[in-house]
Amino acid sequence: MPKELITLGDHIKKKRLENNLFQKDVGKIIGTDNFTIVNWEKNSTKNIPAKYYPKIMEFLNYCPLINNAQNKKSPTTFAEKIKLHRLHLGLNQKQFAQLLKVDSTTVKFWESGEKKPSEKTAEKLKVIIGG
Secondary structure, three states, rough: OOEEEEHHHHHHHHHHOOOOOHHHHHHHHOOOOOHHHHHHHHHOOOOOHHHHHHHHHHHHHHOOOOOOOOOOOOOOOOHHHHHHHHHHHOOOOHHHHHHOOOOHHHHHHHHHHOOOHHHHHHHHHHHOOOO
């Protein structure tokens, strides 16, 4: 059992062990295979694809991006809110950009805080992400 819940893999492993599940069981729930779950739990995979986040959060019954040892608070910056919302939707940057009718590099810049959306786009985003 992980001592600290720092990575997404830590959260998944803790929940899996608490529920006496095998990696293959969790894989079926999340929509992937047991080898992927093993890699996540070993923290061998740095970036878990966005498409898995909704099922991971459903499995955990919470958002590990907010409830973890490194960041126990809700996102405060607009950039953090954009990324969190995108992951909650299970979309990668390109898919989120298509939804918003902007270029994917634009989303990348927003999420990194390098650039801010135009006033018009910011208002649209506030409606979508609630804030």
